[in-house]
Amino acid sequence: MGPGIHPHTLPPRPQRSQPKPATTRTHKLARDNLYHPRGNTYFFKSQFLTTLPYPSGSYAGKNIIVTGSNTGLGLEAARHFVRLGCSRMILAVRNLEKGNQAKASIEHSTGCSEGIISVWELDLCSYSSVQSFASRVSAELERVDILLLNAGVCALKGPWRIVEEDEEAITVNVVTTFLLAFLLFPKLRETARLFPDTVSPGPTMTVVTSLAHTYTDFRLSRTAPEGQLFKSLSSPDRPEAMFDDHTDQYFISKLLQIFLVRAMAAECPVEKTGVTINCVQPGFVKSGLFKFESHVHGLFAVAFGMAMNGLVARSTECGSRTLMHAASQGGKESGTHGGYLSDCMMDEPGEFVTGEEGRVVQERVWRELRGKVEGVCPGVLKGLEV
Numbered sequence: 563m564g565p566g567i568h569p570h571t572l573p574p575r576p577q578r579s580q581p582k583p584a585t586t587r588t589h590k591l592a593r594d595n596l597y598h599p600r601g602n603t604y605f606f607k608s609q610f611l612t613t614l615p616y617p618s619g620s621y622a623g624k625n626i627i628v629t630g631s632n633t634g635l636g637l638e639a640a641r642h643f644v645r646l647g648c649s650r651m652i653l654a655v656r657n658l659e660k661g662n663q664a665k666a667s668i669e670h671s672t673g674c675s676e677g678i679i680s681v682w683e684l685d686l687c688s689y690s691s692v693q694s695f696a697s698r699v700s701a702e703l704e705r706v707d708i709l710l711l712n713a714g715v716c717a718l719k720g721p722w723r724i725v726e727e728d729e730e731a732i733t734v735n736v737v738t739t740f741l742l743a744f745l746l747f748p749k750l751r752e753t754a755r756l757f758p759d760t761v762s763p764g765p766t767m768t769v770v771t772s773l774a775h776t777y778t779d780f781r782l783s784r785t786a787p788e789g790q791l792f793k794s795l796s797s798p799d800r801p802e803a804m805f806d807d808h809t810d811q812y813f814i815s816k817l818l819q820i821f822l823v824r825a826m827a828a829e830c831p832v833e834k835t836g837v838t839i840n841c842v843q844p845g846f847v848k849s850g851l852f853k854f855e856s857h858v859h860g861l862f863a864v865a866f867g868m869a870m871n872g873l874v875a876r877s878t879e880c881g882s883r884t885l886m887h888a889a890s891q892g893g894k895e896s897g898t899h900g901g902y903l904s905d906c907m908m909d910e911p912g913e914f915v916t917g918e919e920g921r922v923v924q925e926r927v928w929r930e931l932r933g934k935v936e937g938v939c940p941g942v943l944k945g946l947e948v
């Protein structure tokens with residue numbers, strides 16, 4: 563059997579409470595109901611009552627790239643892949659010193675041989691860094707079996723930062739993450755073509771998204787002029803702000819990731835490319851993502867953050883199991899192409915994504931992102947043609 567956990571080996575998904583009939587979301591509802599559309603119990607059941615299977619199987623022969631793997635979920639996923647015998651592990655990080663510390667930590671805990679782990683620079687705040695990283699992958703790696711697009715930011719407060727052309731969370735979580743996906747997609751296809759593996763699943767590209775995508779109704783998509791979605795998202799005067807911080811940008815960035823995974827998967831069918839594209843939400847995990855500081859956010863926020871981390875959050879190791887699972891679902895048989903996974907199972911994203919309005923917005927997001935990346939890197943979309 564191939565590596566990881568396969569859907570057919572898993573127990574059937576327990577029936578959650580009946581989904582509510584689709585309702586027209588109002589702005590107020592989205593503001594007040596900061597929970598999963600299936601209700602708050604879903605979140606707490608997932609956090610407290612779900613046992614995530616410990617990753618097993620062999621990744622021998624596989625080359626794996628994990629972005630943002632110097633810490634948090636990415637680091638723990640990389641540690642699992644190395645423990646399970648992958649041939650190459652590329653830690654794609656923006657800070658080489660932190661990357662080397664992560665490498666030493668994985669080598670120490672797994673006892674893997676030298677040469678398995680490499681630390682390569684990737685700064686998702688920079689188009690040229692993404693392009694250099696992709697060129698290096700194409701030149702130096704014979705194959706790429708798993709591309710785990712995990713790196714992400716959630717800027718809670720502080721100055722409104724524009725990096726390259728967009729607000730930081732939109733650039734890092736969406737634009738450059740997908741620019742990298744498009745640049746590396748041909749390498750994944752080539753891997754599927756040159757190394758058809760009869761015993762283990764084909765190449766996989768997994769984006770780490772979040773349940774937080776359900777916390778926005780993306781009203782900006784109704785007001786932004788055609789062709790100006792990204793520009794509108796990066797205006798500090800945008801109408802969507804829920805709090806006196808930038809949290810909404812994070813929510814929107816995670817929603818956009820799901821739209822883009824679905825759109826890219828539809829454009830690049832696994833039957834034709836051999837590459838599975840999916841996304842995963844890891845649950846609420848103790849990590850450095852949500853940084854509360856008393857002088858910026860106030861003591862209450864710091865205490866709340868500590869309580870949530872201590873009482874509700876999963877460990878990063880535990881959360882990383884969901885990444886391992888999703889990134890191991892290669893091949894059309896997995897049934898995860900274009901899918902959204904949580905708790906090591908297929909799941910449904912929020913109602914906004916799956917509803918009629920979501921379909922229209924998805925097409926628009928896909929169209930406008932394509933225009934944007936084509937401007938940054940002309941010809942990049944050729945690699946998606948089937």
Ligand SMILES: NC(=O)c1ccc[n+]([C@@H]2O[C@H](COP(=O)([O-])OP(=O)(O)OC[C@H]3O[C@@H](n4cnc5c(N)ncnc54)[C@H](OP(=O)(O)O)[C@@H]3O)[C@@H](O)[C@H]2O)c1
Nearest residue numbers: 630634635656685686687712713714772846847849850851
């Ligand atoms: N923690 C949760 O509860 C949770 C829930 C749902 C989804 N997620 C998602 O899980 C993923 C991993 O988050 P985490 O919780 O493990 O947070 P984390 O500990 O803060 O890790 C984030 C990683 O992304 C990297 N990163 C940030 N900006 C980057 C850039 N410009 N270029 C390259 N790398 C960059 C960080 O590098 P530095 O160390 O250099 O900053 C770090 O390695 C994110 O996509 C996040 O949205 C997390």
